[in-house]
Amino acid sequence: MVSTSPNDAFVAFEHVQKSYDGVSLVVKDLNLSIGKGEFLTMLGPSGSGKTTCLMMLAGFETATHGRIMLDGTNINEVPPHKRGIGMVFQNYALFPHMTVGENLSFPLEVRGIGKSEREAKVKRALDMVQMYSFINRRPAQLSGGQQQRIALARALVFDPSLVLMDEPLGALDKQLREHMQFEIKHLHESLGITVVYVTHDQGEALTMSDRVAVFNDGRIQQLASPSDLYERPDNSFVAQFIGENNKLPGVIESIGDGKCTVRLTTGEVIDATPVNVSEKGAKTLVSIRPERVEYKPEMMPAGAHTIDAEVMEFIYMGDLFRTRLRVAGSDEFVIKSRNTLGQRMLSPGEKIKIGWAPQDARALDPM
């Protein structure tokens, strides 16, 4: 696991605040430490402040308050071209009047690197993304995926130790995007660079990152590994934002020993794990992943409370079955079951009982 203590952090945001208009804060008291060699993703809806954070790190925006540290030095006053940070932009930003080779050579030229060394580095970087044969093309003659690779190679050609990526795969189609995710991930692993990646695509964040910082409303809502984020969301926003999720509003009936029971607004009682609720009678929103809901009696965890459900809709999705249920007065409850041999297909109108292990139902703050 990558070390993340602030003392030896490679990149650190310390109490950073940012305001564009002097009236409202886009980034509110950001504290974030990124270890050397880490792949950290800033994930969040648009307007959550994640891109602003990236721009402050790159030097295109100045922090209104606080310090940004890079490798132990304060870079607040360092202009972007002296930070030595590689950056991949959303629309690639390849210079249209230069060939691929000239684009890659540019950062080396401005550093005053000699011609032969430049050529060697350009070749190495292009080989890294398997694009050397395109060295004399112009960006306009390349497809989106090819431009993406060139942008990546350009951000890496001058051997930066930190690379920022601002939604670099947003313009690609799904298949290419998934392919590029793995390619970026492999480059990160083989080069040992530190990557700060911004995206609003949670799948991308989960696939690629060592850690994910979920942004909303100018704050980090949760900073955790992908599995923690998915399985143990800290609050309702994270639970909603990452993956699909069933919500059951209710009131804490009993609490203690890492377990609680929740009385739903319609009267049923269910098991849950308290996360950010602490006392009896508090309002809560219980969050359960669709694939963790059980409906076959023989598979039900021992001693679990069960509640009644009625099948509203059954959707065959190939590898999965997706069933929409009416539970506790709402017909938005979804369960997913794998299409395994002998898996039962539910039919609309069928009455079933559902339940789950208490640790899979998380009692969070009411939204």
Add this chain to the structure above:
Amino acid sequence: MVDLTSAPEILRTADGRPLKSALAQAQRKAKWRAFFLVLPLLAFVVLTFIVPILKMLERSINHDGFSSNAPSMVAWFQDHPASADIPEDAYAALVADLVQMQKDKTAGAAGTRINYTVPGTISVFKAAARSADTLVPPYKEALIASNKMWGDPLLWVAMRNASSEWTSDFYMVSSDLKRNADGGVERVEDNQRIYLYLFIKTFVLSLVITVSCLLLAFPIAHWLAVLPMAKSNLLMILVLLPFWTSLLVRTSSWIAILQEQGIINDLMVWLGVIGDDGRVRMIYNQTGTIIVMTHILLPFMVLPLYSVMRVIPPSYARAARSLGATSWTTFRRIYLPQTLPGIAAGSLLVFILAVGYYITPALVGGADGQLISNLIQFHMSKANWSMAAALAAILLAAVLILYWLYDRLIGIDRLKLG
């Protein structure tokens, strides 16, 4: 198995007609409809633009002032090759024509035609025509006795050239060339070379105006392009304001500002920069022409630049900065090359407009701020249509050459005018 060696089969429609002719027929109606829609505009352009230009070009190589009024001379020149020695029968033909000219009152017209290449001949023709019927043979001696110019071989070269209504004389005069007595071509004397000098001055001044427009417009256009839309629209109105103001009003306000008793001179005298007797002359000379025309043509530079700069994403500059370039390198290597289509379009536009500009140099140019268009106007006011047409045609050719060069160097499809 498919036979790959056979010729490709002609594609046919379901009822057996060739696909190409079927397609042409299907589209014919739409084509005719489109043609009739543009017909009014086409007719308008042909009548008001193409025909006048062709007419002008014709005038520059056609003048029948002499050839139609001196039939005997035309016949004599046709029968006799050019020679330095003019025989008596040529003078006889001349006198016969002069007698007829006096009757038809056309001696002036004929004299005017010759006057273009041999100055001072209008009066010679008129005087000779008045006394033509009193002359007795031998006409050669009689005419030379009345005015020794009639013995000048240059005059006979000029008359021989004018005996055809088609001529290149006007282009020669416009290029400061003349014919010598042998019928060859040579440059006119130094002190008479006005046309080439004026052409060169027009192009140099236009270049200066274009460069100053570019230097002023580039920062403005950049600023407009990076400002938020609401603010840039407001500023754009300020840029366009001169467009909506009368040219005369703008020009006279410049006179008020720049003249020797004007605002700038008053201010400098008040500040003590110059003495009251050392007021700077900034108008009614080349300086005035440059300043006022730069102001008037500035929007034509701002608009193409703005339209190009507006669509350059700021991420290019950011990418360059993140790659380690200083702001100056970013400007020089990344931003500037991408604004080239706008620079080229604006410069071409301003230069072409400046080369043909008439009213401003006429008002504020004084003696040495006049351009070639003012000379064209001068010839038109003197009814020297052919001279004006020849000068205008040279100007047109120069502009077309520039246009062609532009197309070769930058490509006309990259022109962005707004």
